[in-house]
Every structure is written in C-alpha cells, then in structure tokens.
Amino acid sequence: MFPFPTFPEAASSIASSIDLLYLFLVGISLLMSALIFLCIFYFAIKYRRGSRADRSGIRHHSLAIELVWSGIPLLSFLVMFFWGAWLFYDAYTPPDDALQIYVVGKQWMWKIQHPEGRREINQLHVPVGQSIKLTMTSEDVIHDFFIPAFRVKKDVLPSRYTSLWFRATKTGSYHLFCAQYCGTNHSAMIGQVVVMEPAEYQMWLAGGPPAESMAQAGAKLFERYNCNTCHVGGGRGPLLADLFGSTVALENGQIVVVDEAYVRESILLSAAKVVAGYQPIMPAFQGQISETGVLQLIAYIQSLGGDSDSAQP
Amino acid sequence: MAAPGPSQEPEPREHYLNASYGIRSWLLTKDHKRIALLFLASITFFFFIGGLFALMIRLELMTPPGDLFTSATYNRLFTMHGVIMVFFFLIPSIPAVLGNFLVPMMIGARDLAFPRLNLLSWYIYSIGGLFTMAVVLTGGVDTGWTFYTPYSSTYSNSQVALTVVGVFITGFSSILTGLNFIITIHKMRAPGLTWFRLPLFIWAHYSTSIIMVLGTPVVAIALLLVGLERLLHIGIFDPRLGGDPILFQHLFWFYSHPAVYIMILPAMGVISEVITCFAHKRLFGYNFVAAAAVAIAVLGFLVWGHHMFVSGQSMYAGMIFSFLSFLVAVPSAIKVFNWTATLYKGQIVYSTPMLYAFGFIGLFTMGGLTGLFLATLGVNIHVHDTYFIIAHFHYIMVGGAVMAYLGGIHFWWPKISGKLYPEGWGRLAALIVFIGFNLTFFPQFILGYLGMPRRYHAYPDEFVVLNVMSTAGATILGVGYLLPLVYLIWSMRYGKSAGSNPWNAKGLEWQTTSPPSTENFPITPVVTEEAYNYVPEPIGHG
Amino acid sequence: MAESATATALAHQFDDLEQQREAGYLGMWTFLVTEILFFGGIFTGYTAYRALYPEAFAIGSHHLDYWLGTINTAVLILSSLTMALAVHASQLGRRRSLIGFLAATMTLGTAFLVVKWFEYAHKFEIGWIPGPDFAYRGPHAPQVELFVSFYFALTGMHALHMVVGLGILAVLLVQARRGRFSSEYHSPVVVSGLYWHFVDIVWIFLYPLLYLIGAHH
Secondary structure, three states, rough: OOOOOOOOOEEEEOOOHHHHHHHHHHHHHHHHHHHHHHHHHHHHHHHEEOOOOOOOOOOOOOOOHHHHHHHHHHHHHHHHHHHHHHHHHHOOOOOOOOOOEEEEEEEEOOOOOOOOOOEEEOEEEEOOOOOOEEEEOOOOEEEEEEEEEHHEEEEEEOOOOEEEOOOOOOOEEEEEEEEEOOOOOHHHHOOOEEEHHHHHHHHHHOOOOOOOOOHHHHHHHHHHOHHHHOOOOOOOOOOOOOOOEEEEEEEEOOOOOOOOOOHHHHHHHOOOEEEEOOOOOOOEEEEEEEHHHHHHHHHHHHHHOEEEOOOOO | OOOOOOOOOOOOOOOOOOOOOHHHHHHOOHHHHHHHHHHHHHHHHHHHHHHHHHHHHHHHHHOOOOOOOOOHHHHHHHHHHHHHHHHHHHHHHHHHHHHHHHHHHOOOOOOOOOOOHHHHHHHHHHHHHHHHHHHHHHHOOOOOOOOOOOOHHHOOOOOOOHHEEEEEHEEEHHHHHHHHHHHHHOOOOHHHHHHHOHHHHHHHHHHHHHHHHHHHHHHHHHHHHHHHHHHOOOOOHHHHHOHHHHHHEEEEEEEEHHHHHHHHHHHHHHHHHHHHHOOOOOOHHHHHHHHHHHHHHHHHHHHHHHHHHOOOOOOHHHHHHHHHHHHHHHHHHHHHHHHHHHHOOOOOOHHHHHHHHHHHHHHHHHHHHHHHHHHHHHHHHHHEEEEEHHHHHHHHHHHHHHHHHHHHHHHHHHHHHOOOOOOOHHHHHHHHHHHHHHHHHHHHHHHHHHEEOOOOOOOOOOHHHHHHHHHHHHHHHHHHHHHHHHHHHHHHHHHHHHOOOOOOOOOHHOOOOOOOOOOOOOOOOOOOOOOOOOOOOOOOOO | OOOOOOOOOOOOOOOOHHHHHHHHHHHHHHHHHHHHHHHHHHHHHHHHHHHHHHHHHHHHOOOOOOHHHHHHHHHHHHHHHHHHHHHHHHHHOOOOHHHHHHHHHHHHHHHHHHHHHHHHHHHHHOOOOOOOOOOOOOOOOHHHHHHHHHHHHHHHHHHHHHHHHHHHHHHHHHHOOOOOOOOOHHHHHHHHHHHHHHHHHHHHHHHHHOOOOOOOO
C-alpha cells in the first residue's frame, strides 16, 4: 500500500500471535479514540455558545455512568492483561527440544557460538522450523538482543545469563539489533539472523574453519586450568559427572540447582557458594577465563551427563 | 465570541509586579507570584535548550546514516534532551509556575505556608540548572536520561558525576515545592472552603505533591550512589564486585514512574479548570475526578516494574506489574470521560486555552491507550526500547502535559500580567502545535512496531520515509512553540488591559484584580458555594 | 494587648499563631517522611545485597569496631534525652535550662562525630576504603567491599545529617540566648527536636544492621 514498510514481517512461531493481540489493541484504541473524538466534536459544535440546542435537565454527576465507563474499560483491560500474560509465559518457556546457541555481547558486537563449534560475529544462522534457545551474557554493560521479525527481545546482562527462545517459520535474512543503549556504537551493534533450510544449516555448521565443539574446547580449558587435580574424586572437589541439572546442598544449608548461572559463579567467584562438605579451596578464575571460556566449560560439564534442560536463567 | 474585549475596569495602580523595583526585589522576593515568574523564566530557558537538542536529533535522523554528528555527540544530544526536558522542564513546569502562582490564590490565602522555602526552591533549581549547563559546556553526558548501570557507573567517559549532582540538587527543589503545597492546602484554606469545594487544580497539585515528596528522595539516592561509584569507585552496581545493575533500575524507576504522574497530574488539573470555564458549566463527576487524581498518585507507585519486563526481572514480577499497570489506567480513563461529559449541554467557547484543552484530551487519550500496549506483556517484548515507547511518552508528555501547560499559561496570562494576549495568534499557534505534534510523533508508532530501536544514531534505509515525516513535523512544532514566546512577551507591553475576570470564570483567583496585589486579596474571601458554580446562560445569548 | 518581648511576629501569610505553629509541625513531619524515603532507598539496596551475600556481610560487620558503635549509640540516645529536655524547657519558658540542654545536645552530637572520625580514620589506615586499593583480600572480598561501600554510604549520609543538625542547634542556641523563645513561642525548638530525634532513629536502625550481624559476644 505504501512504498515503504509499515508493518514488520512475521517470521517466527510467536510473531503472528503477538500481531493478533497487537491488532486487537489497535482496534480497541481506534474504537475508544473515535468515541471520544466524535463526542468532543459533536458537543463542541452542538453546544457552542449561542447555539439553540436544548440545555435543560443538566446533571453534574451520575454514579451509574461512572461505574459503566469504569467497568467496561476495566473488563477490556483484564482481557488484554490475560492475553498478554499468556503470550509472555510462552515467550519465556522454551520447548524441551530447543537447540542451544550461546551469545556473548560486548561493546559493540555480538559473538555467537554454536555448540558444535562454529562461531560467528554479528550473524546468527539457524535452521527453520526448529526451536532455538539463546543463552546470553555480556562482557561489559547491559545490551539487548532484539529480532523484530521474530518479535523477541531480551536484555543481555553482565555476570548473569539471560535467555530467549524462538522458532523461525520462514527462511530469509532478518534484522538483529542491540536494543539497550550501550555506549558510543550502540546503533552499530546490529547484524543479521539468517534462517536456512535444515539441510543447508547442517552444511553450514560443518563448513567454516575447522573448529572444535564447545564441549571439546571446554575439555581443553578444564585440563589447562588443572581442574582435574581436584574434581577427580578424593574429596577435594565434587565430581562433575551427571552433576548438571541436579540439586546440591551448600555449606550454609541452601539448596541450589546446578544450572549455567551456578557453574559460572563457581568458576569465577568460587568461594561464593561452596557445596556442603567441601573446603573453600577452589581458586576464583575471575579475570582469567573469558565469558566465552566459561560457556565452553559449561558445555563440557553438560557433556558429562545430567539434565541440560534445567532451570531457565 | 472567544476573545474577551478589553476591560472597562481601571487597571490597579499597585500590584505585585510594581510593588517594588530592582533586581534585589525579585531575587530576594518572598511573593509566590514573583517566584512563579522566576521559575517561568528559568524553565522557558531550559525548554528551548532541550528543544534545540531535539531539533538536532531530528535533523540527524532525517537520513539513515549517521552523517551529521558523530555517534558520541548524538548520544550526548539525546541524553541531554531527556535530562533537561524531564528534570528541568516537565517536572517543575506546571507546579512551579502555575501552581506557585495559583495555589494560594485559589484557596484564598495570601501566600504559601513557607515563602522563604519557596524562594529557596527556585535557587536550588537554578543551582542544579547551572550544573546542567556546565555539563552542556564541558562535553555533555551520554548515558541516556535513565543512567543505566554499569554503563553510567563504570564505562561512560562523559560528565556523569556532574550531571547526577545537578539532578540530585534539583530534586530538592521538587521536594520543597511539594512540601509547601501539602502544608498550604491542609492548613490555609479560606473559611468555608472544604476539601470537596476545592478546584480540581488544587486536588491535582495535592496529589502531585504527595508523589514529589515520597518519590524524589529515592531517585536522589539512586543517583547519589551512581555518583559515588563514579567519584570514589565504590562498586555498588558493579557486577564485577557482585553488584546488581538491576537494583539500580528498581531504585531509578521507583521514582521515575511516579515522576510521569508528577508531570501529568498538574496538567489534568489545568484541563479541569479550562474546560469548566469555556463550557461555562460545572465539572461532571467532580468527586470521581478528585478521587481519580489521588488514585493515580497512589497506584502510580506500584507499577515501576513495567519498565523492566525484559530486563531479566522474574516473569511473575512482570505479571504483577502488568496487572497493576492496567489498574492505573482506569482513573485516567475516568477523567477523560468526565471532561467529555462536561462539554455536554455546555456553552462552549473556542478560546485558545480551550483549543489546547481539546488537543490535550485527544492526544492524552492516544498516549494513554498506547500505554495499554506497553502494559500488555506479550506486545511489550516487541516494542520495548523502540520508537513505539518514544511515541507513547511524547504523546503524553508533549501532546498532554506541554499542551496543558500552554493552555494554562494562556488561560491565566491575563491574571498574571494584567494583559490580554492576541487571541488570533493564540489560536493559530495552538493549531500549528497540534498539527506539528501529530506529524512528528505518529509515524514513530509505526517505526517502533517495525522494530526501529530507540537511541539509534543511524538506522536501516527502509525506515527513512517515516523519519523524514517526523522531522518535518518537528520543524512545524518548533514554530508553534516560538509563536507564544513572541506574542506573550509582546502583550506584556502592548496587550489590552484584561480586568479581573476577562473569561467570566469562577474561582477565587478571578475575584481579585489582574495583576493581583502582593497580598492577593484585600479581605480573606469566605466560600459558600461549590466549585465551578456556573449558572447556565439563557438560550440565544450571543 | 501589649506584646511581650518574647512574642514573635506572626508571619504575614498566616491568620494566627496557631495556624503558623500547626503549619510548622506538619511541615517538619512531611519533611521527615521524605527523609524516611531517602534513607529507605539506601536501606533497600543494603537489604538486597545482604540477602544475596550473608557471609560477606558478616565478615564486614565483624571488622567494624563493635564498642565504638555501641558507645555512639549510647551517646545519641542520651542526646535525644537532652534534646527532649530542651524542648520541655522551652515549653516552660525556662531560658537557662533550654540553653543548657541545647549545649549538652550539641556536645553529645559532636562527640558522636568525633568517634565517627576515629572510626573512619582507622579504616583509612588499614586500607578498608572501597576502590581499587581495597585492602581486604580474604574470602568474598568483592562483596565485603560492597558491605564497606554501604557502611560509608549509610554512616556518611547519617553523619551529614548530624552536621546539619548541629548547625540547626547552633542557630537555636544563639536565638535562645537572645531570648527569642518563650512559653508562647517555641515551635522552632519543637520542630528541631523532631529532626534530631529522627536522625537518632536512623542510627538506631543503622547500628544493628551494620555492627551487629551475627554478633555472638
């Protein structure tokens, strides 16, 4: 209709649901606005000073009217709330079969790491029709991963993991934006999400420079930092096989789930949450292991067994 | 006939403007009316500085690449635009100018409860303003007016500390104004003036003052902690020390959401006064409109997390904040319906203030409805931090609050200056503002849903047409704002004499001379009737 | 009716002394509410971090001087007593007692600040100042540094309020010596008393939160 775009493409499983809710809101807004604007126009003209309209029987209040015009909006607001909360819950809850991909944001680029090993900068290749879960962290300030065509967005925080999930429904190339102001080149922290047919995606994964998988890289780090001197049985450090996703009791009595956040904290600030029965002798690797390195170690620990679909960060 | 004719009343010989002369009599005044004018001068200055930055932003955004300014400069432009407009224009505007001038007069008092605190409030504002000008002149600040950590506390290389000190100081100006209004309204009403006979302007300012007094200290602390982190390297929000950047967001928004009600409630108060006068009719649903003001103030403190739905805050917290945000929309809707109903069977006059009021109702309605989009969790994910938000809050702040401010300035100009402004120019300017505003900001809703993020210096090519429309609108809007500056100043010298009540309005402020004497009323009035006790004129009066 | 030497001029905006006095009281109470929100903001931050890092906060607390904190608490509570007695004296028009109690309150307030000075100086000596050179390197060091940051923010803000309070008391003292107050007019003393008590109460909250974490003495 217009020679320029006025409505974004819908390329994910949730996009059209969000658009439907959006159009419902647009409809209600048009209705309400039209009602008010028409009333104002009509009254302003009919009851302009000097007009001969009938002004008898003026009332200055009416409980009934107040209740009606409070109640009807309130009811429609409740519809909006529940509908929106429902979609929000969906957006927060990745399906069990979601493929995991890792994102590290830093001023001013996106570093993306596929578990099989392929890495990319400012681009995210994904297969169409497959649920993808992004686990994300920042190396510096707060960023935000935003794919308008998929209607998904999530802040990316330092020292924490956040996640979002989507399932692309159309192949193509879509905008990726950083949507949390992060400094000088915030508007340049953009890229493309490239959705491919599954077979193409597999080929793409296998292509590129030879790279080890994240778990393999993690295993190398595990050796390099001598983690196996303690995490090997003998009581110095907990065994890591089948650990990921289980719950452990800490020294102070708290029970925690061994998820990405806990593993990250145990590596970087190791004295923070020591498992009951162990001494706080593990060195803290803050400043020595990068966020990417931590993600690789997490992938390695996940590969040692356990439930990878544990707590959502 | 909208324009009042020049008054036959003799102009008062002595009034608050000529009671004493010399700069000391102004800089050391305790008269709330003079202090209101001191504020008028200061906030007008900051409005045009902030507006200049806005124009520069829109010029850059006329083309997709960032080719007019460097990104470093652009980031400073939008930050300073926000800081100045929020803290140095919108928050003080109606309360410190119209509120200061009118609150004592509307309740039949000679001044506010604490005149010296009132003057101190202006000095504190001005000192904060000086810090801000110092920031402008020494390289600016680039954190966004929201100062999110750890960018603002650790990474930014701009004048963060200087800015937060300026805002911190100016916050106390707000607190003192609010405190003054609360005590004045409680303790100094004229005999017979019960709470439910008060003009809604007073209810609005009372509710606003509650927010000012309760909310401002929290943002003061949030900014103080950021300042301490910058200056003394104490890492309160530094994630490398285990600090939580989301804690900052909670502390910041706990004030900054209620702050938007500080900006809109007084505007709503103005609209109630203008509509009743120019419909020549009592307000429909007075009790509900008064209660709605208080409800907005209270509920407004409970919804701050709706700025943080995608921040990493828990999903359930998001749901609670979403629900409460829908609740707070109800009292605003109630007000809009009651104003519209007030027009029914009125005697409507299309004066400049009334045109601004019509504009307010339309634009505030649109801004408020788009707030529902933002409260809706599923949609918020998509439009958060895009131009949709920018459009939403400009509809409320500019389409709402600024139009009400201009409407109020025009409405009470005769009382403040004793002169009439030229009505033709007034109406023309109102129309230009309305058209310019919509052209500037409506395209931004579309841009936002398309996915154009906010605070972007450069953008993908497909967004250019809507951006050009927006910039065109901004230029028109700028013209619309310059006109009143010119003709209002012109009227101070050449305007026709107004008389005490050129609009035939109810309200105690209109029962005394224009301009008023320093003491406002020769004898304290006694109130015996309801607010807005307009008697319908006989049919056919023309 | 002849105005006594101690009667004050009614400010022009008020109709009578009673209205003026009530406005003053309501004004001070409202101001104190803003102060509650102000300190409340820092307390919120403190509480959030303490819940996240209980061990680190305990370590930080144990490194504070428990005895100096307790002495200061006693000093402040005593100063609130002398302030209350000053208000009482002003209500009864007893000028000499008023002056004496105001002076006592100021002395105690100053003593508090002197003790605080020693505490801060000691922190400075042992390098317990937040920043890149923070001296503690033991377990949970970054979060201990967070605790110390809050220690300085909270006690620093409080000390600033004490200094302002001392200034107010000094003004009152000068006015009392000039015979400004009487049994008819003493609301500035009452209102300043409210402020002083508030600053005291803030300390009553600070003290256990900062000094007494896991104290087993």
